Structure formats: structure tokens, C-alpha cells
Amino acid sequence: xxxxxxxxIGVPYLWLVLFFLAPFLIVLKIxxxxxxxxxxxxxxxxxxxxxxASISDFFSKLDFDTFKFLTTDDLYWxxxxxxxxxxxxxxxxTLSVGFPIAYGMARAPxxxxxxxxxxxxxPFWTSFLIRVYSWMGILGxxxxxxxxxxxxxxxDDPLTILNTNVAVYIGIVYTYLPFMILPIYATLDKLxxxxxxxxxxxxxxxxxAFWLVTAPMSRxxxxxxxxxxxxxxLGEFVIPSLLGGSGTLMIGKVxxxxxxxxxxxxxxxxxxxxxxxxxxxxxxxxxxxxxxxxEADQ
Amino acid sequence: xxxxxxNQTVFAPWLDDSQxxxxxxxxxxxxxxxxxxxxxxxxxxxxxxxxxxxxxxGCGKTTLMRMLAGFETPSDGxxxxxxxxxxxxxxxxxxxxxxxxxxxxxxxLSVWDNIAFGLRRSTxxxxxxxxxxxxxxxxxxxxxxxxxxxxxxxxxxxxxxxLARSLAKAPKLLLLDEPLGALDKKLRTETQFELMDxxxxxxxxxxxxxxxxxxxxxxxxxxxxxDHGQLIxxxxxxxxxxxxxxxxxxxxxxxxxxxxxxxxxxxxxxxxVSYAEGAAPIKAATPESGVLGTKVAFAIRPEKIVxxxxxxxxxxxxxxxxxxxxxxxxxxxxxxxxxxSGQLISAxxxxxxxxxxxxxTWEDEVWLSWTDTAGLVLTR
Numbered sequence: 001x002x003x004x005x006x007x008x009i010g011v012p013y014l015w016l017v018l019f020f021l022a023p024f025l026i027v028l029k030i031x032x033x034x035x036x037x038x039x040x041x042x043x044x045x046x047x048x049x050x051x052x053a054s055i056s057d058f059f060s061k062l063d064f065d066t067f068k069f070l071t072t073d074d075l076y077w078x079x080x081x082x083x084x085x086x087x088x089x090x091x092x093x094t095l096s097v098g099f100p101i102a103y104g105m106a107r108a109p110x111x112x113x114x115x116x117x118x119x120x121x122x123p124f125w126t127s128f129l130i131r132v133y134s135w136m137g138i139l140g141x142x143x144x145x146x147x148x149x150x151x152x153x154x155x156d157d158p159l160t161i162l163n164t165n166v167a168v169y170i171g172i173v174y175t176y177l178p179f180m181i182l183p184i185y186a187t188l189d190k191l192x193x194x195x196x197x198x199x200x201x202x203x204x205x206x207x208x209a210f211w212l213v214t215a216p217m218s219r220x221x222x223x224x225x226x227x228x229x230x231x232x233x234l235g236e237f238v239i240p241s242l243l244g245g246s247g248t249l250m251i252g253k254v255x256x257x258x259x260x261x262x263x264x265x266x267x268x269x270x271x272x273x274x275x276x277x278x279x280x281x282x283x284x285x286x287x288x289x290x291x292x293x294x295e296a297d298q
Numbered sequence: 299x300x301x302x303x304x305n306q307t308v309f310a311p312w313l314d315d316s317q318x319x320x321x322x323x324x325x326x327x328x329x330x331x332x333x334x335x336x337x338x339x340x341x342x343x344x345x346x347x348x349x350x351x352x353x354x355x356g357c358g359k360t361t362l363m364r365m366l367a368g369f370e371t372p373s374d375g376x377x378x379x380x381x382x383x384x385x386x387x388x389x390x391x392x393x394x395x396x397x398x399x400x401x402x403x404x405x406x407l408s409v410w411d412n413i414a415f416g417l418r419r420s421t422x423x424x425x426x427x428x429x430x431x432x433x434x435x436x437x438x439x440x441x442x443x444x445x446x447x448x449x450x451x452x453x454x455x456x457x458x459x460x461l462a463r464s465l466a467k468a469p470k471l472l473l474l475d476e477p478l479g480a481l482d483k484k485l486r487t488e489t490q491f492e493l494m495d496x497x498x499x500x501x502x503x504x505x506x507x508x509x510x511x512x513x514x515x516x517x518x519x520x521x522x523x524x525d526h527g528q529l530i531x532x533x534x535x536x537x538x539x540x541x542x543x544x545x546x547x548x549x550x551x552x553x554x555x556x557x558x559x560x561x562x563x564x565x566x567x568x569x570x571v572s573y574a575e576g577a578a579p580i581k582a583a584t585p586e587s588g589v590l591g592t593k594v595a596f597a598i599r600p601e602k603i604v605x606x607x608x609x610x611x612x613x614x615x616x617x618x619x620x621x622x623x624x625x626x627x628x629x630x631x632x633x634x635x636x637x638x639s640g641q642l643i644s645a646x647x648x649x650x651x652x653x654x655x656x657x658x659t660w661e662d663e664v665w666l667s668w669t670d671t672a673g674l675v676l677t678r
Contacts, residue, residue, distance in 0.1 A: 192400060194402040197389070197396075199415070200388075201395055202395065202467070203416050216406045217406055296449070
């Protein structure tokens with residue numbers, strides 16, 4: 001009787017099962033396997049046509065050895081911690097840069113807002129990879145930034161920015177800034193100006209009206225923006241590998257090296273599974289925030 | 299039975315020269331670019347008044363109020379509050395609070411915290427804030443909703459929260475910007491009386507902005523009718539209705555018949571206005587009579603005209619016409635009568651007899667009669 005409804009809900013669920021759950025189970029399976037010099041480079045492999053004995057044999061060979069291995073080498077937990085630290089700091093920097101921009105946009109004259117919004121989105125029209133590469137051109141020893149600073153006489157010797165954590169921060173803040181600006185702008189844009197006038201009328205200065213009215217009311221946007229920056233920044237691989245140096249330790253980079261250089265698929269999969277588990281917490285919190293905001297909007 | 303002594307004083311500080319106005323606009327002009335919102339305006343508002351600014355949208359009434367709140371500064375002229383020029387005083391330093399049209403309640407704060415918001419910004423000690431908030435909640439009958447958020451209460455309750463919040467700091471002057479605009483008609487009428495009651499209890503001076511003339515007439519001690527940044531007339535509701543000083547005010551407040559004519563005779567206190575060839579001139583005994591030979595408008599309210607099958611001999615004026623339309627409103631009926639000279643006049647009669655016993659109906663010839671003091675001669 002509910003066939004129509006069922007098929008409507010079914011389509012997105014089918015999508016999720018095919019392109020999210022199935023790949024996840026494959027990665028989980030690989031993470032429970034052992035490294036082997038073969039193609040594919042792990043054992044055991046599942047032979048569904050070998051009958052029940054073959055399948056139970058396959059499951060009996062799965063173990064948590066790779067996960068145990070992750071705890072023996074301090075590279076991994078250091079990489080997780082360092083990624084967390086870089087993601088948190090980069091998120092805070094993005095917030096402190098993005099909030100004033102969003103605030104300025106929301107307070108700009110009506111006819112300017114569409115243009116400003118356009119300018120924020122415009123970088124997406126260029127490939128992300130090209131934009132990160134061009135930062136290499138800006139931040140390098142012979143790059144535009146050093147060239148300009150030398151020409152202005154501010155510095156005598158070129159600064160080493162590229163291949164340091166500073167370059168990684170610049171890259172992350174630059175790349176994810178629109179994700180911070182847009183949700184904050186959305187909440188600030190909805191903010192009724194008469195609320196600020198009411199606050200002033202009741203004895204607030206401009207500054208205290210900001211902290212007592214604007215800031216709490218833009219909180220949902222701030223939280224959404226922070227998660228939208230923090231979640232992808234935590235697993236970021238391209239920016240640390242292109243802009244970061246040998247000292248930059250990020251889990252995305254470790255994961256990539258395990259897969260491509262080391263060809264240790266089980267360990268790489270285990271790293272990915274743990275990263276996912278770490279990310280689930282902020283994602284759930286993000287969902288909660290969105291739900292609460294949707295409720296408040298009603 | 300002994301007659302009670304008639305010593306009750308009427309509240310009319312604007313008639314008393316010894317009274318000092320609380321607010322004084324002198325020669326105030328406000329321009330926004332090329333647009334003049336307020337044009338050389340002079341106005342005095344007295345303590346404990348309930349003062350209404352009435353006018354169509356864009357007439358400058360909101361600008362006038364925002365200048366009192368401190369959100370706009372005059373381009374020219376001075377505004378005094380209690381004798382002091384307040385041009386340089388920012389909104390947060392003025393003893394003035396405002397109730398916003400949108401209420402502007404803080405959605406992230408509870409009703410209680412909304413009301414306490416202004417008090418917490420003041421020098422009031424913490425332990426007194428609670429008592430004051432409770433007092434405000436009692437005044438506006440919101441005790442039960444103190445812990446709710448603004449989106450969890452009804453429109454009428456939100457309106458009362460906004461009122462309580464703006465009254466909490468006991469301002470010298472309370473500004474109300476279309477305070478009842480968002481309420482439905484029945485609730486609006488109830489709330490009008492509530493507002494008057496609260497104004498009387500607290501003794502605060504209220505200035506209300508409205509485009510609803512009925513609302514202004516009901517609540518206000520004085521009404522200022524505005525148009526194009528100027529005050530057209532400032533008077534009590536009764537005077538505004540009975541003695542409008544211009545066609546604009548007469549037309550804006552209530553229903554009115556306007557008959558254009560020429561003054562053909564002026565005697566002491568009376569005059570005659572000719573409005574059509576062959577028709578007897580209108581006899582009027584009014585404060586303003588116009589100059590002989592000038593064009594004037596004779597204004598008369600529908601309820602001041604008597605409709606009958608015969609001319610009423612006790613009334614100075616009687617004209618014949620034909621009923622074109624009858625609007626039956628239950629308690630009263632409005633008759634649209636076409637005069638022989640072409641004018642359409644509306645007249646109102648109370649339905650003191652049952653409908654079936656009415657003497658006239660559509661297309662009937664009737665006589666309209668009114669006394670010489672019933673109407674007004676308006677020269678502008």
C-alpha cells in the first residue's frame with residue numbers, strides 16, 4: 001500500500017547503500033585483512049563461489065592485527081593529534097577571518113550583496129588543485145609574496161613559508177573560507193536590524209549590542225561554518241602534501257603514503273576507519289545543530 | 299437629591315500656560331538626501347499625555363518618533379526633552395524607551411530575560427531587578443509565560459512582552475510604533491483599553507504612531523494629524539472630529555460630506571454657502587465663516603443629517619434628493635442620497651424602529667435636514 005512512499009525513500013537509501021555503505025564495508029574488510037605480496041595486496045580474499053566452507057574460512061582469517069599495529073607505531077597517533085590540532089587552529093583562524101567578512105556582507109547595501117556573494121563563490125570556478133598550486137607560486141622562496149616584501153624593503157632575506165605549517169594554515173583558511181562565510185552570512189542576513197535598535201534603546205552600546213544580540217543570534221551559523229571547515233580540514237591531504245613540508249604531519253598524508261608508496265592497503269584502510277570514527281562525533285554534533293536551528297526557524 | 303459638586307478638573311496641560319512641556323520640537327527639519335521627511339515642525343507634548351501621531355504612510359510620523367528615540371538626528375532645529383537639547387544624546391543614554399512595530403523581542407532570550415534586558419544594562423542593583431520584572435509581568439498579565447521563548451507565545455502575548463520590556467526601565471517617555479498593527483481587530487480593541495489603563499497606572503507619557511484613526515481617537519488625549527512632514531492639526535480627538543481645521547483633516551478622520559460652494563452672504567456668526575444654481579444656499583452658523591465671494595467647502599458628518607419624508611421644520615437646512623443606496627449595518631443605516639443638484643450625500647440614521655416599519659426605501663424621494671450648527675465651513 002505504501003509502495004509509492006517506499007520507493008521514494010528507497011532511491012536515496014539505495015544510493016547510500018551502493019556508494020557509501022558498500023565501499024565502507026569493503027574498506028572495513030581490507031582493514032581486517034593482512035598485508036600480502038600479491039594482487040590485490042592483502043589476504044584473505046573472499047571467494048563467494050567456494051561454498052559455505054570457503055566463506056567461513058574467510059571470516060576466520062579476519063583479525064584486528066592492523067589496528068594493533070597502529071598502536072605500536074607512534075607515527076599514527078601523532079599524525080591524528082597533529083591533524084586535530086591543525087584542523088582546530090585553522091578553523092579558528094577561518095572563523096576570525098570569515099566572520100567580519102560575513103558581517104560586512106550582511107551590513108552592505110542591498111544592491112551590493114549579490115555581487116559580494118558572487119565574489120565569495122567565484123574561486124570555486126577554478127579547480128581546487130590549480131588554486132593550491134598557485135599558492136606554491138605565491139609563497140615560494142622566489143614567489144610573489146617574497147618578491148613584493150623584498151621590493152618594499154620590509155625584509156632583506158626571503159622568508160621560508162612554503163613547506164611549513166604556516167603554508168598549510170594559509171592553504172586551509174583560503175580554501176575553506178567560503179564554507180565559513182556562507183552559513184554565517186545566512187544567519188546575519190536574517191537578523192532583524194530593529195533587534196539591534198531595541199538593544200540600544202534599552203541601554204546597550206553598539207559593542208555590547210553586538211555581544212548580546214548579534215553574536216548569540218549568529219551562533220547557529222558560526223557552529224555550522226566551523227564544522228564545515230573542521231570536518232574536511234581534518235582529513236585534508238592535498239594541501240599538506242603540496243604546501244606542507246616534511247615536518248607537517250597530517251593523517252590524510254599518512255593515509256595516502258600507506259596506500260601508494262607503502263602499498264599496505266590493510267594499514268591504510270585501518271587509518272581511514274579510525275579517521276571516520278573520529279569524524280563521526282563532530283558530524284553528529286553538526287546534525288544536532290542543524291536540527292535545532294530548523295526547529296527555531298519554525 | 300443633592301447634585302455632586304462639579305469640581306473635577308479636566309486633563310488639558312496644553313491649555314495651561316504655566317505648564318512646561320516635556321517634549322518641545324522647535325523648527326525641526328529632517329532631510330534624507332533630497333527628500334524632506336519633517337518640514338519646520340513645532341510641537342509641544344506634555345507630561346502624562348497620551349499623544350497620537352496620525353497620518354498616512356510616508357507622512358513623517360515614524361521619522362518624528364525615531365528622532366525622539368535617538369535613531370535619527372534632526373537636520374535643523376532643536377528637540378528638547380525636559381528642557382534639555384537631546385540632539386547629542388545617543389539612544390542608550392535617553393530616558394526614552396520604544397516599543398517597536400515588529401516588537402523586536404530577542405528570540406534567544408526568555409520572556410523574563412527580555413523584560414530584564416534593559417534593567418541589567420542600568421545601574422539597578424541585581425536584587426531589585428527581579429522584583430521589577432515580576433511587577434512588569436503582573437502589569438501585563440504574563441506571569442505564566444515568564445520562562446517561555448518569544449516564539450512559544452501568541453501574537454497578543456508578544457505584544458504585551460514588548461510593552462513590559464519597554465516600560466521596565468520606567469522611562470520618562472514611551473514611544474509606541476504602530477503597537478497594535480499586528481493584532482486582529484477584536485484583540486486590538488481590547489488592547490487599546492489595556493494600553494490606556496497601563497498608561498494611567500504608570501503615569502508615563504506615551505507617544506503613539508498609528509495610521510489607524512479609530513485607534514488614535516480611542517487612546518489619545520491629543521491627536522496630531524500629519525501630512526508631508528507637517529502638522530496639519532493638533533487637538534483633542536473630539537475637536538479633531540467636530541472641528542477639523544481643513545478639508546484634509548475632515549476627510550482623514552471619519553466619514554464626511556464635502557460640498558464645494560461660494561460664500562454668498564456673511565452675517566454676524568452665520569453665513570450662506572451656495573453650491574448649485576437654483577438650490578437654496580446652505581445656512582451655517584460656524585466658528586469659521588469665510589470671506590464673501592470666496593470658494594469654500596461645507597463639511598458635514600453623515601450622522602448629523604436627518605433623513606425624512608418631509609423637511610424637518612426645526613432645522614435650518616432642508617434639501618430634497620433620491621435614495622440611491624442603503625447600507626444596513628444593523629444598529630445604523632447609511633443612506634446615499636442624490637440631490638437634485640447632482641451631489642451625492644451620505645446620511646446616517648440609527649435604526650430605532652424595526653426595518654419593516656421604515657418609511658422609505660430605494661428610489662424614494664426624501665428630505666435631508668440639518669441644523670445651521672451641524673456642519674463646518676472650511677476655507678482650506
